[in-house]
Amino acid sequence: MRRAALDIVGTMCEEARKREGVARRLALAIVLAVASGIARVTPAYAHMGTGLPGGFESGFKHPFSGFDHLLAMVSVGMWGAFLGRPLLYALPVIFPCMMVAGAILGMLLVPMPPVELGIAVSVLVLGLCVSFAIQAPAWAACAIVATFAIFHGYAHGMELPSAADPIGYSVGFVLATGLLHVCGIGIGLLNARPNGILVTRSLGAAVALAGGSYLWLALGL
Amino acid sequence: MRDAALTAALLCTALGLDLASAERKVVLLGVFVFVGSACAAALAPVPAAWSDGVFLGCWMSIVASAAIVHRRRALKNGVALALSLNAGVWSGAVIALSPSRMNLLEALPAALCAWPAAWVRRQGQAIVLKVLASWLIAIAVLGATLQFLPVTPGYLPDHVD
Numbered sequence: 001m002r003r004a005a006l007d008i009v010g011t012m013c014e015e016a017r018k019r020e021g022v023a024r025r026l027a028l029a030i031v032l033a034v035a036s037g038i039a040r041v042t043p044a045y046a047h048m049g050t051g052l053p054g055g056f057e058s059g060f061k062h063p064f065s066g067f068d069h070l071l072a073m074v075s076v077g078m079w080g081a082f083l084g085r086p087l088l089y090a091l092p093v094i095f096p097c098m099m100v101a102g103a104i105l106g107m108l109l110v111p112m113p114p115v116e117l118g119i120a121v122s123v124l125v126l127g128l129c130v131s132f133a134i135q136a137p138a139w140a141a142c143a144i145v146a147t148f149a150i151f152h153g154y155a156h157g158m159e160l161p162s163a164a165d166p167i168g169y170s171v172g173f174v175l176a177t178g179l180l181h182v183c184g185i186g187i188g189l190l191n192a193r194p195n196g197i198l199v200t201r202s203l204g205a206a207v208a209l210a211g212g213s214y215l216w217l218a219l220g221l
Numbered sequence: 222m223r224d225a226a227l228t229a230a231l232l233c234t235a236l237g238l239d240l241a242s243a244e245r246k247v248v249l250l251g252v253f254v255f256v257g258s259a260c261a262a263a264l265a266p267v268p269a270a271w272s273d274g275v276f277l278g279c280w281m282s283i284v285a286s287a288a289i290v291h292r293r294r295a296l297k298n299g300v301a302l303a304l305s306l307n308a309g310v311w312s313g314a315v316i317a318l319s320p321s322r323m324n325l326l327e328a329l330p331a332a333l334c335a336w337p338a339a340w341v342r343r344q345g346q347a348i349v350l351k352v353l354a355s356w357l358i359a360i361a362v363l364g365a366t367l368q369f370l371p372v373t374p375g376y377l378p379d380h381v382d
Contacts, residue, residue, distance in 0.1 A: 030285050059318045082253070093355040102357040134363045167224050171231070178356050 004218050055165040059172025059209055062156070063180060065115075066213055068119050069152060069205045072175055075126035077149035078182020078200060081135045081191060090138070091145050098146040099153035102169075104114055106157020113159075118151030120218040124211025130204025133197070225237035225319035229312035235357050236272065236308040237331065238350050240340030243301040248335060251305035255332060255336050258306050262313025263325045272318055273368055278312040281367035283357055290354035293347070297329050308332075317336035 063069045075094070080091040105112065112118075125144065129136070136144070156173055161182035187203065236255060240248045267275060272375055286304055316325045341349050 085304060089352055093352055096356050100363045104366050104370075107367075122251050165224055166367050168227055168366050169366075171360050173226060174360050174363075178352070214256045 014108040019144045056168035058171040059169035062159075062169075063176040065084055067210060068125030069155075069177075070180060071210055072119070072122045072126055072148065072152060074184040074187065075123070075130055075204065075207050077128060077181040077186070078130045078188045078204065079134075079141070079179055079184075080181070081185050081188020081200070082130065087141050088140065088185065092178060092185070094142055094146050095149045095181065096177050098149035099156065099177060100170075101146075101154075102150035102153025102176070103157030104153075105150065105185050109158070110149075112154055114218070115151055115155050116218045117156060117215070120214035122148035122151060124208055124210070124215055125207030127204050127206070127211050131201050131208050132204075133201060157204070197211065208216060225315045226324040226327045228276065229315045229325070230331040231357060231360060232279055232283050232286065232308050232312045232315075233328055233331035234334055235283045235290075235354070236304060238290045238338050238357075239286050239296060239301060240332070240335040241302055241342055241350065242290070242296050246299045246300065247301050248339075251301050252269045252332065252335075254302055255309040258309030259313040259316075259325060259329060262310045263316040263322050265267065265314070267314050267317040269318065275311070275314045275318060277365055277368060280361045282307050282311045283361035284365075287354040287357040287361070290350055305316055323379055337349075351376040359361035 063073060076095055077092050080088040083091075126148065128134070129144070188200060190200050236251075240251050243251060251375075255311060286308060289300070289304065303324070312328055313325065316328065338350055
């Protein structure tokens, strides 16, 4: 009887070890896949265009057209998932609102530190926050996200006035940004699964790697 | 060219999120008031010179309606009906400035989001509505600001046109 029980426990431990191994391999694969993708991505591609055709479709596609913006948005959602309530919901509210503030600054051409540098740093820092599952106090998390949102919004704002339909464009890019946060939160739900945290943190590490490469290129090193 | 239908649809969406928290009889009455006032305003002769003011009023109404989603206690029956009337007037006025009044048919259905929003609220996920309302506020603030910027907004001809 005792031997049978020990056998069952042994089998369960072995299965757990196998699962952990699979999760580690999966995490490594994700990091490598994203890292190899980075090599082919131009830095800050989402913010290089001017003279956009405008409209909802153009605005909606814009955040998806460059990895820098996309990775930052998804990371905000993933970090929110680590931080839990109320930041899980507060961060996706703060980011679009502060992004609009940044867009207004961009349209007014208010002088700012180099925007591409700020965006690269945002990808790096947010990736690190997810990777290390940093449990920042609410005010600090809000301040970090708000600051980075201003940089992303500034980049959008500089392009917005040349769009043919600025209202449609604004609706598109705010909606797409929000949806990317929701995607990040969705990925963050993996945390509730066995070894899910490992996958999420690995994704964070991959994002941080991407951020590092953007920063490297932005600094012209 | 400013998209009047989209602006009106955003206001209708904000109203829909508001009505999701109201009592059933108030929702029905609110929708009636909203549709009636929107049709009346859309048929009214709105001078083209009022364009900036009308659009600004519409943006401000979106902000006010979306802000109420965050303050559910403030949504008394009278407030819900006042918001319905306000949304109807401004969305109708914006449509009256557009080339075709049929654009109203594109905008008004957005208020139907009240039903799924009410379901979301019943599931205890009211925070989702608050997040959506915040996005609407962000868009409205940006849309309103565009009118006052010294740069060339996209809806005006610039040096290229």
